[in-house]
Amino acid sequence: NAGVTQTPKFQVLKTGQSMTLQCAQDMNHEYMSWYRQDPGMGLRLIHYSVGAGITDQGEVPNGYNVSRSTTEDFPLRLLSAAPSQTSVYFCASSRTGKNYGYTFGSGTRLTVV
Amino acid sequence: DAKTTQPNSMESNEEEPVHLPCNHSTISGTDYIHWYRQLPSQGPEYVIHGLTSNVNNRMASLAIAEDRKSSTLILHRATLRDAAVYYCTADSWGKLQFGAGTQVVVTP
Numbered sequence: 001n002a003g004v005t006q007t008p009k010f011q012v013l014k015t016g017q018s019m020t021l022q023c024a025q026d027m028n029h030e031y032m033s034w035y036r037q038d039p040g041m042g043l044r045l046i047h048y049s050v051g052a053g054i055t056d057q058g059e060v061p062n063g064y065n066v067s068r069s070t071t072e073d074f075p076l077r078l079l080s081a082a083p084s085q086t087s088v089y090f091c092a093s094s095r096t097g098k099n100y101g102y103t104f105g106s107g108t109r110l111t112v113v
Numbered sequence: 114d115a116k117t118t119q120p121n122s123m124e125s126n127e128e129e130p131v132h133l134p135c136n137h138s139t140i141s142g143t144d145y146i147h148w149y150r151q152l153p154s155q156g157p158e159y160v161i162h163g164l165t166s167n168v169n170n171r172m173a174s175l176a177i178a179e180d181r182k183s184s185t186l187i188l189h190r191a192t193l194r195d196a197a198v199y200y201c202t203a204d205s206w207g208k209l210q211f212g213a214g215t216q217v218v219v220t221p
Contacts, residue, residue, distance in 0.1 A: 030207075031207040033207060035209075043209075043211040048208045049207065090156050092157075092209070098145045099162075099164075101147065101162055102147070102149075102157075102209060104149075106155065106156050107155075
């Protein structure tokens with residue numbers, strides 16, 4: 001099993017550009033979520049999904065869109081990149097219910113100039 | 114949403130136990146308490162989780178207070194590889210609420 005795969009690992013964007021961060025998991029997990037981590041800080045929830053076709057906002061959703069058309073994939077779209085979105089982005093997945101641990105990807109380091 | 118509070122850092126000598134406290138006084142009665150650790154430039158790694166009873170696995174033990182307002186992660190014998198940031202979180206139906214975490218420093 002590959003687990004949770006995030007691409008790209010690094011990305012530099014210019015202000016105003018858009019892009020999609022990819023997240024894929026091969027564990028048939030229903031729960032998937034996106035977090036951002038600023039330097040020296042904990043992780044903050046951006047968006048999450050409890051299954052295909054179902055998404056909801058987290059703590060810091062502004063400037064980001066998500067959709068969940070398949071169980072395996074949960075892409076995160078930056079609509080118009082801003083320097084404040086410079087961060088490391090992590091995707092996570094878990095089985096349905098609360099009694100399971102989450103598996104995290106290795107992250108995408110995004111710099112907006 | 115549940116908020117977790119942890120000390121900023123803790124130090125331990127190698128091969129000694131480490132007790133990492135976490136306060137989560139606003140946690141819902143059905144939210145599980147999860148612990149993750151993060152090494153530099155890596156994603157968080159699952160350590161342990163529980164609801165009410167104390168839990169043990171090969172990595173650590175989790176002691177949950179009877180009123181569920183706090184918990185303690187116990188690393189029984191710290192090694193240099195245990196040096197990381199440890200996060201206490203609450204699991205609420207597909208989402209984790211992270212605090213700032215505790216930086217664990219292990220001294221040889």
